[in-house]
Amino acid sequence: MNDQGFSEETLEWESRIVLSSMSMTDLPEAVEIERTTIYSPWSGEMFQKEIEARNPGLKTFRLKNRLVGYFCFWKVLNEAHLLNLALHADFRGKGLGRFMMRNLEQTCKEMEISKILLEVAETNYVAIKLYKNSGFFKVGIRKRFYQETGDDAILMEKRLQRC
Numbered sequence: 001m002n003d004q005g006f007s008e009e010t011l012e013w014e015s016r017i018v019l020s021s022m023s024m025t026d027l028p029e030a031v032e033i034e035r036t037t038i039y040s041p042w043s044g045e046m047f048q049k050e051i052e053a054r055n056p057g058l059k060t061f062r063l064k065n066r067l068v069g070y071f072c073f074w075k076v077l078n079e080a081h082l083l084n085l086a087l088h089a090d091f092r093g094k095g096l097g098r099f100m101m102r103n104l105e106q107t108c109k110e111m112e113i114s115k116i117l118l119e120v121a122e123t124n125y126v127a128i129k130l131y132k133n134s135g136f137f138k139v140g141i142r143k144r145f146y147q148e149t150g151d152d153a154i155l156m157e158k159r160l161q162r163c
């Protein structure tokens, strides 16, 4: 860990990954990533709507010319509602999830957001672990939230400290 609490792994990604707003040219790669996710995958139109609305909570992570992941949230008053967060299958399990969560928090703080809320499928153990390790707490359950699998959603939240 360095003096800001970043692990070596996070610092390694920090130097190689470029964070930017999603644009229309990212769409084919984003839809390809969504095809590999089980829970409520997004269509190209869903991304397109957010791009056209210039949602500042829609960010991509690129390694050279490859889209490795993205997150999307809506700002509602002082809260962020996380709608999507995913990594390309080739880049999962390498600590990049933690890196994305740090960037999500940083983006939220810059937008004066004080709380992040999300839903995660009860069987999505990797994502649940990632969120718990990132300081999120369970605050409720939505029964049979995911139509494709019939899974319940766990509602989680994290309060952010001011910069």
Ligand SMILES: CC(C)(COP(=O)(O)OP(=O)(O)OC[C@H]1O[C@@H](n2cnc3c(N)ncnc32)[C@H](O)[C@@H]1OP(=O)(O)O)[C@@H](O)C(=O)NCCC(=O)NCCS
Pocket: 036, 037, 039, 084, 085, 086, 087, 088, 091, 092, 093, 094, 095, 096, 097, 098, 099, 119, 120, 121, 124, 125, 126, 127, 129, 130, 133
């Ligand atoms: C959820 C997702 C972003 C997590 O990213 P990731 O790179 O796989 O996450 P990390 O490597 O940072 O790992 C997160 C934690 O899960 C653990 N983990 C990773 N892969 C695992 C596996 N296959 N089995 C068990 N634990 C695993 C890691 O060890 C880590 O825990 P630790 O910090 O205690 O070591 C990624 O898996 C993904 O894109 N999944 C598909 C989309 C999705 O489900 N999004 C979430 C919607 S709510």
